[in-house]
Amino acid sequence: MPRGRWFWLAAPALLLIGAVFLVPVGWLLLRSLSDPRWGLQNYAAVFAHPVYLRVFWNTIVIAGSVTALCLLIGYPVAYTMAHAGERGRRFLVFVILIPFWTSLLVRTYAWLVLLQQNGLVNRVLVDSGLVAAPLQLVYNRLGVLIGMVQVQLPFMVLPLYAVLSRIHPRYGQAAATLGAPPVAEFRRVYLPLSLPGVFTGCALVFITSLGYYITPALLGGRQDLMIAQLILIQIGDFGNWGLAAALAIILLFGAAVTLALFYRILAARQRPLR
């Protein structure tokens, strides 16, 4: 069977990616270099204004925090899934996938209702006497993180689960018979073997977090402006297509570099699990 024949099976997907991704990105690149006139002035503007760099920094910090929180919350979940029985595993997969059942917009508004000043969460906290006054849970960084972590958690848990479920229990057993107490067994054997899953999950969550728009826009405060929002403001409020295009290209470039970095680390660490 000539290898080339199977290539056509991927043709529809490639065409779609070409039409809806490469063409617009090429157009954006062109625009960033030509609007209002040819040159690098749009890129120069981004790097000259601390405001824009600050938004980039915000974006990286928020995406990084979301990634770290997802890992912290998701690792135990994935571990439980990998070591649960068939029923427990199915239940957990079901729970993990619930967020995908509703639209991002609906979920974000739901968080708004729950977290606002006289929302459900604050009411319970105040009525039970745990806090004296309602807490500021939304329109700040906390709100952004709560909303984004909930949405992104499955992207951490699923790749992690895929790797953890393939770690054969005999490695842990071998470590135990060689004298490793549970903590050492986890730190020296299980955790290193799970790193491919950690890297894949982190790369997925971090890179998709970079481009978030709805959640920070609705749940965040003025301090939590992310790059996607800034792009929209530049186009919608100022009609500044050139600068918006430059911001988008830089974001894309950053995401690509991050991905390449994760991939490098992953490839360097990868050893077949037998």
Next chain:
Amino acid sequence: MLAPVLELVAIRKVYGDTVAVGDVSFALGRGEFLTLLGPSGSGKTTTLMMVAGLVAPSAGTMLLDGKPLDPLPPYKRNIGLVFQSYALFPHMTVAQNIAFPLEMRGMDRREIQRRTGRALDLVGLPGYETRYPDQLSGGQQQRIALARAIVFEPRLLLMDEPLGALDKKLREQMQIEIMRLHKQLDISVIYVTHDQDEALVMSDRIAVFNSGRIEQLGAPEELYERPASRFVADFLGESNFFPGIAKVVGGEHCEIEHGKDRLRGRSRGLAAGQAAVLAVRPERIRLAPPGSPALASENFVSGRVRNIVYLGKSRKYIVQIDDGVEIAVFEQARGDRIPTVGVGDAVTLIWPVDDSTVLSA
């Protein structure tokens, strides 16, 4: 025997309604090589895992050097275990794998380095320190797994079908290697296998497992020559079985009625009238022309040759005796002897009474 290193008293493992291991008891002498032999699912690996601490017994007691073993978690037992699949840590080099148990015991770097090097010398792979497990062949991985299991000088070495994944030549080579290490280190070993040849070659004693119980425990020769049950006679080596009824019981011998023939063999504890079976090894029977005279100390039956299989070092004759039972006979092939018996020929089978064992059916 000296004070045993390990003692199992009525060890039991039950999963739901299934009894995986039922009341297994044995004592392992210092420096002894004991093999747990049995078909898969007979409870031998479960027994081994209970000694290692990876499976908790449902009942019974285990003593290591006279002290209860059960309350200790696996990492405090100081028992080496070699898995069938080796279970080398894939993210560590050979040296890191072997150093792992030493680091867990808080040894200093120089001592670790010295012992790691010595262990690699012992298994014949010096200079392999920086390799990763996936850069080694199956046999090499097995040697490293062995080095890792003995480097911390455990009280006991357990091996779970360690040669199962290797081809025949390499397996025989590793058998000799393991026997050499056993002698050199004077370590007590429990070895699990389903390969009867391996068990016969390597062991001081063999425990034959069947459905979660020990059918017989003894030296290889004892098990082969004096099997205590039909299962042992059948599983360890090859046996011919003549079913019948025990007729005359007395002393060390028993006579059974098999069709119109009367056959005698060694026996213990059989009652007259009981259903019995006489077992004899194929290599103990000799083929003779029909009607040949037999000694008083010999059994004989007549039959007809159905098939002859050439096995290189021997010939296997399948002989159907008068009542339809098929009996296998091995004859050493010698260069100077052309087989005089052909397929379809009538023959008499003759063998010594003392090479026969009468067992309860």
